[in-house]
Amino acid sequence: MTAVAATGAHSGRRFFFANERTAYWLMVAPAAVLMAAFYFYPLVEVLWISVTEPKPGLDNYALLFTSASIRRTIVTTLRICTITTAVTIVLGYVVAYVLVHASPRAQRWLFLGVLVPLWISVLVRAFAWVTLLAREGLINTTLRDAGIIEQPLALIWNEFGIVIGMVHYMIPYAVLPLYASMRDIDARTVSAARGLGGSRFYTFRRVFLPQSLPGIIGATVLVFIFSLGFFVTPAILGGGKTLMIAEYISLQILDLLRWGLGTMLASTLVIFIFVLLAALAKVVDLKRLFGAG
Amino acid sequence: MRDEQSFAQDCAEILREDLVAGRIDRRTFMKGLLALGLLPAALGGSGAFARAAMAQTAKPKEVVLANFGGDAVPAFTDAFAKPFEAKEGVKLVIDGSGPSTGKIKAMVDAKKVIWDVIDSGTGQAHQLGQAGYLEPIDYTIVDKTKLDPQFAYKWGVINYYFSTVLAWDSTKIQGTPTWADFFDTKKIPGKRMLRRTGLAMLEPALLADGVAADKLYPIDQKRALAKIASIKADSLYWNSGAESQQLMRTGECVMGIMWHTRANILTRDTDGRIKFTFNQAIVQPGIWIVPKNSPAGSTWAHRAIRAMQEPEGQVLLLERMGNGPANPAAAALVKPQFNAANPSAPENLAKQVKFGGEWWMENQEQLTQAFLDMISS
Numbered sequence: 191m192t193a194v195a196a197t198g199a200h201s202g203r204r205f206f207f208a209n210e211r212t213a214y215w216l217m218v219a220p221a222a223v224l225m226a227a228f229y230f231y232p233l234v235e236v237l238w239i240s241v242t243e244p245k246p247g248l249d250n251y252a253l254l255f256t257s258a259s260i261r262r263t264i265v266t267t268l269r270i271c272t273i274t275t276a277v278t279i280v281l282g283y284v285v286a287y288v289l290v291h292a293s294p295r296a297q298r299w300l301f302l303g304v305l306v307p308l309w310i311s312v313l314v315r316a317f318a319w320v321t322l323l324a325r326e327g328l329i330n331t332t333l334r335d336a337g338i339i340e341q342p343l344a345l346i347w348n349e350f351g352i353v354i355g356m357v358h359y360m361i362p363y364a365v366l367p368l369y370a371s372m373r374d375i376d377a378r379t380v381s382a383a384r385g386l387g388g389s390r391f392y393t394f395r396r397v398f399l400p401q402s403l404p405g406i407i408g409a410t411v412l413v414f415i416f417s418l419g420f421f422v423t424p425a426i427l428g429g430g431k432t433l434m435i436a437e438y439i440s441l442q443i444l445d446l447l448r449w450g451l452g453t454m455l456a457s458t459l460v461i462f463i464f465v466l467l468a469a470l471a472k473v474v475d476l477k478r479l480f481g482a483g
Numbered sequence: 484m485r486d487e488q489s490f491a492q493d494c495a496e497i498l499r500e501d502l503v504a505g506r507i508d509r510r511t512f513m514k515g516l517l518a519l520g521l522l523p524a525a526l527g528g529s530g531a532f533a534r535a536a537m538a539q540t541a542k543p544k545e546v547v548l549a550n551f552g553g554d555a556v557p558a559f560t561d562a563f564a565k566p567f568e569a570k571e572g573v574k575l576v577i578d579g580s581g582p583s584t585g586k587i588k589a590m591v592d593a594k595k596v597i598w599d600v601i602d603s604g605t606g607q608a609h610q611l612g613q614a615g616y617l618e619p620i621d622y623t624i625v626d627k628t629k630l631d632p633q634f635a636y637k638w639g640v641i642n643y644y645f646s647t648v649l650a651w652d653s654t655k656i657q658g659t660p661t662w663a664d665f666f667d668t669k670k671i672p673g674k675r676m677l678r679r680t681g682l683a684m685l686e687p688a689l690l691a692d693g694v695a696a697d698k699l700y701p702i703d704q705k706r707a708l709a710k711i712a713s714i715k716a717d718s719l720y721w722n723s724g725a726e727s728q729q730l731m732r733t734g735e736c737v738m739g740i741m742w743h744t745r746a747n748i749l750t751r752d753t754d755g756r757i758k759f760t761f762n763q764a765i766v767q768p769g770i771w772i773v774p775k776n777s778p779a780g781s782t783w784a785h786r787a788i789r790a791m792q793e794p795e796g797q798v799l800l801l802e803r804m805g806n807g808p809a810n811p812a813a814a815a816l817v818k819p820q821f822n823a824a825n826p827s828a829p830e831n832l833a834k835q836v837k838f839g840g841e842w843w844m845e846n847q848e849q850l851t852q853a854f855l856d857m858i859s860s
């Protein structure tokens with residue numbers, strides 16, 4: 191529909207452009223140049239350093255298979271990110287479901303609740319979690335005073351604490367795409383299923399859930415990719431014992447001056463994400479997923 | 484930026500906290516910022532390229548001192564910038580944008596250096612110096628008689644002292660614990676706290692393991708790491724000075740290895756609940772370095788360093804921030820109330836173990852990685 195309308199609107203201007211394709215490219219050009227200069231060029235530079243420092247070749251990449259320290263970091267990162275993503279999607283789904291079915295007034299408050307955390311510094315949030323989860327923190331002291339526990343629970347300084355902090359950070363990124371996709375679901379399909387005798391759960395499972403699947407996939411990918419870049423939260427909530435890939439890279443670049451190794455890991459991460467997106471593109475329509483078209 | 488914080492970075496943060504808490508006024512805060520070299524980069528950046536072209540000895544418009552400001556800190560202005568300006572007629576500008584190793588490398592590589600003197604550490608000095616990014620310290624200008632020659636290195640020279648001390652919660656521990664107690668979780672149960680880089684953490688481990696203070700170097704790395712690994716389950720590792728303070732204040736840890744500046748604040752804030760000792764603490768030098776192709780030129784960078792060797796400024800820095808004066812002549816000028824927490828007071832120096840900069844220069848790089856690998860595996 192929109193394409194037809196656009197053609198109509200532009201037909202009078204054909205005089206200026208050889209054809210519509212030229213017009214299209216002219217309009218895209220400034221953005222494309224900007225991206226090329228400030229995004230793709232540095233990206234290529236990073237890739238270049240990874241195969242030239244300290245000496246030309248793929249030695250840096252060989253470390254992926256030979257260095258125990260790198261392998262451990264990657265495994266830790268993937269494990270934490272997978273758990274974080276799974277928990278975030280389940281919780282985010284519930285929030286998005288409630289949001290879609292809430293009254294407009296309630297919706298406004300709910301949205302505020304979802305969005306406010308986005309504006310608080312990640313460092314502040316990590317320290318806030320420490321206050322809640324620590325040995326002498328609010329949760330442990332309350333449970334102890336209530337006589338429910340005798341020894342403080344190990345809620346922090348481990349991967350449990352890290353996942354709590356990361357899920358908290360990630361929830362809005364899951365809720366928003368999920369909400370967008372659920373809003374598009376025609377409520378009449380649910381009513382029809384109920385009318386035909388489907389139970390609440392059956393209707394949800396066979397009618398609502400499948401229709402929200404694109405949102406689930408989109409949110410999963412978004413949250414997973416974002417989680418890969420975490421390091422402040424894991425460093426603090428893990429009691430300093432957890433090293434994730436982003437911090438590993440930053441350590442190599444800023445402190446150890448092993449730029450070859452650092453850029454290799456950065457490149458690997460970028461390539462991994464592109465492969466992930468490419469694989470996803472085979473399954474779902476990416477453009478639609480991230481809101482275009 | 485990486486999360487691990489250097490001592491210099493932490494100093495700036497402490498000043499900011501003092502301001503917020505109303506312990507110092509804004510004027511003093513600004514002065515502190517200036518003194519630390521931490522005024523915004525914008526003030527120091529302009530004209531940097533023009534100055535780079537100037538002859539080495541011609542009077543530059545300004546000398547730029549880089550430090551870890553962020554929110555930071557004019558203690559250096561009163562202590563260092565003002566005397567320098569009065570003496571040489573050249574402005575000393577403090578840029579607090581945080582001179583990480585990676586940034587210095589990138590600047591020198593791109594031939595766009597905007598700093599003349601940088602507040603650094605032994606490891607960074609050696610690493611950058613060996614890689615060809617620094618001017619060697621010119622000891623014809625910098626006065627070796629105004630410092631402990633042990634901390635006068637090729638690629639860097641001492642600017643102030645700080646110390647890595649043992650702090651403890653006096654409600655849970657009676658008396659003054661030792662490093663041996665720190666590593667003995669059976670004798671004294673409860674969580675321990677260490678810094679997340681290995682720097683000055685291996686020495687306490689070896690001292691606890693029975694190595695004599697004068698036999699620490701060269702460090703037996705394997706033995707030290709094994710000792711630290713032995714209490715890993717009971718240890719937390721801090722990244723920033725503020726974090727170390729929080730872990731002790733909230734009672735999360737019964738003992739901690741931390742910087743004397745933070746330990747001193749804790750003692751004050753907890754009315755003496757958290758105590759610390761200089762006994763066998765590791766006394767370390769902060770380091771000035773001079774990058775290659777600095778805008779004011781190497782001569783003027785070194786003249787600034789020389790001016791900052793004067794004891795009066797160093798004493799002022801101690802009063803404002805707790806950093807120990809590097810010039811031994813400063814000891815006579817320190818007011819008695821500042822000596823208890825002064826790492827370079829003669830009576831405190833005598834109790835401490837001198838940091839082996841040479842060993843760390845050779846080993847810090849591989850050790851940082853080895854240490855992180857050990858605690859994260």
